[in-house]
Structure formats: C-alpha cells, structure tokens
Amino acid sequence: xxxxxxxxxxxxxxxxxxxxxxxxxxxxxxxxxxxxxxxxxxxxxxxxxxxxxxxxxxxxxxxxxxxxxxxxxxxxxxxxxxxxxxxxxxxxxxxxxxxxxxxxxxxxxxxxxxxxxxxxxxxxxxxxxxxxxxxxxxxxxxxxxxxxxxxxxxxxxxxxxxxxxxxxxxxxxxxxxxxxxxxxxxxxxxxxxxxxxxxxxxxxxxxxxxxxxxxxxxxxxxxxxxxxxxxxxxxxxxxxxxxxxxxxxxxxxxxxxxxx
Numbered sequence: 195x196x197x198x199x200x201x202x203x204x205x206x207x208x209x210x211x212x213x214x215x216x217x218x219x220x221x222x223x224x225x226x227x228x229x230x231x232x233x234x235x236x237x238x239x240x241x242x243x244x245x246x247x248x249x250x251x252x253x254x255x256x257x258x259x260x261x262x263x264x265x266x267x268x269x270x271x272x273x274x275x276x277x278x279x280x281x282x283x284x285x286x287x288x289x290x291x292x293x294x295x296x297x298x299x300x301x302x303x304x305x306x307x308x309x310x311x312x313x314x315x316x317x318x319x320x321x322x323x324x325x326x327x328x329x330x331x332x333x334x335x336x337x338x339x340x341x342x343x344x345x346x347x348x349x350x351x352x353x354x355x356x357x358x359x360x361x362x363x364x365x366x367x368x369x370x371x372x373x374x375x376x377x378x379x380x381x382x383x384x385x386x387x388x389x390x391x392x393x394x395x396x397x398x399x400x401x402x403x404x405x406x407x408x409x410x411x412x413x414x415x416x417x418x419x420x421x422x423x424x425x426x427x428x429x430x431x432x433x434x435x436x437x438x439x440x441x442x443x444x445x446x447x448x449x450x451x452x453x454x
Contacts, residue, residue: 249341253333256342259299260319261329278302296320317346360422363429364393376408384411395421 266274275291278298282289287306290298296319300312318336327335339345354362376396394413398406412418 249337250333252342253336255303256315256319256336257329257332259296259303259315260322260327260332262299263295263319263323294320296323314342314346318342321345321348356423357419359426360419363422363426366429376406378408381408381411389413393418393422 262274279289279291281302282298285302285305287301294316297312297316300315300319304312304315306312322332322335325335336342336345339348376398392413394411395417396406396408397410397412398408401407
C-alpha cells in the first residue's frame with residue numbers, strides 16, 4: 195500500500211495547469227509587446243524613409259503645377275490655355291475651360307480617374323496661389339500645414355460652424371416683432387405651457403388668399419437649429435447683396451467723378 199502511494203504523484207493537477215496557463219499568458223504578453231515595438235519601429239522607419247520621400251516627390255510635382263499656374267501676360271496665358279487644351283485632346287480628356295486653371299493643370303498631370311485626388315491637389319495649389327507661396331518654399335509650406343489633406347480640409351478665416359450660425363440667427367431675432375401670428379382651436383391643443391418662449395417650426399402651406407395653412411408644429415431641436423441656420427444664410431445673402439449694391443454705386447460714382 196505504501197509502495198502504491200509512493201508511486202502516485204500527489205502534486206495537485208490544478209497547480210500544473212495553472213502554472214502552464216500562467217506561462218502561456220506571460221509568453222503572449224511578451225510576444226505582443228515585442229510585436230508592437232517592432233511594428234512601431236517599422237512605422238517610424240517608413241515615415242522617415244519611404245513615406246517622407248514619396249511625399250517630397252509628390253510636393254515637387256505639385257510645386258511644378260503651381261509654377262505652371264504662375265502669372266502671365268494675356269497673350270502668354272492664351273497660349274498656355276491652348277497648350278493645355280491640345281494636351282487634353284492628345285490624352286483623350288474632356289477639356290472644360292470654365293474650371294480653375296489649377297484644376298485643369300492637375301488633371302492634365304494626374305489624369306482623370308481619381309476626381310477626389312484632383313480636387314484635393316487643386317485646392318492645395320489654389321490655396322498656395324492665394325497665399326502667394328514661393329515655388330522654392332512650397333514643399334516646406336505643405337509640411338508646415340500638415341500635408342495636402344489638412345490644407346484641402348482647412349477652413350477659411352471667415353468660417354462659422356453651423357451651430358454658431360444658428361445661435362447668431364436666434365440672437366438677431368431678439369427684440370424683433372413677429373411678422374404674424376398663427377392661432378386656431380386645433381393649434382391650441384398642441385400648445386403646451388412647458389414650451390412657452392421656446393422656438394418651434396411650423397410646417398405650413400401658403401394659401402391663395404395669402405394666409406398659411408399650418409399642418410404641424412415641430413419642436414425637435416435639430417429641426418429648429420436647421421431653421422435658424424437657414425435663416426442665417428438668408429440674412430447673409432441679403433447682407434452680401436446690399437454690400438455689392440453699395441460697392442457698385444460707389445464705383446459708379448468714382449467713375450463719374452473721374453470722367454468729370
């Protein structure tokens with residue numbers, strides 16, 4: 195009996211299993227850490243090597259496109275356009291004279307298969323032209339801006355977020371008298387004291403007699419904000435139109451004064 199007991203391994207089975215599982219977990223942890231470290235190193239080498247070299251080559255081509263779009267005399271510009279159109283015909287591309295020069299040049303150089311890429315590169319070149327970036331500084335300028343994608347997605351200095359436009363339009367209404375009031379027995383049923391003073395959207399149809407037939411009262415926040423954003427756009431359009439008319443009047447007065 196004692197011999198039998200001595201022959202039996204009394205070490206708990208679960209202990210061996212746990213030790214093996216722990217070893218596996220440790221090995222996986224070490225392996226994944228090493229793998230991630232190696233991948234990170236490869237990424238750094240790629241960014242500083244092939245990726246950077248590739249981008250520099252792209253910026254050089256775009257810099258040439260920028261140079262091609264440089265200022266010329268009218269006769270020279272006409273010759274350039276004629277050459278572009280001839281180049282398009284040779285390649286089988288459709289030439290559109292009304293497109294920006296940068297877009298026409300980019301399409302000639304990069305082909306017409308990827309419209310998104312053409313649009314991106316054209317925006318970059320036009321922004322460089324707008325900022326009067328020198329050809330020699332073009333590559334550095336693109337890198338400082340974070341690359342072509344960042345430049346193409348960049349917002350103008352006058353950009354206003356839709357949410358801010360809605361707030362501006364809403365604040366502009368404060369203190370103003372409504373242009374009219376809608377009231378009926380049915381509308382009184384959808385009126386609720388908890389919404390007193392809150393804005394809403396009336397879904398209405400203009401009638402032959404000049405009145406408006408209201409079909410629904412909409413209080414969803416997104417709809418109300420969209421309405422205010424649209425109101426901002428209408429106001430901005432009227433403002434720009436008024437400014438243009440004033441400028442035209444001033445220019446006309448100046449022309450009359452000079453002729454006098």
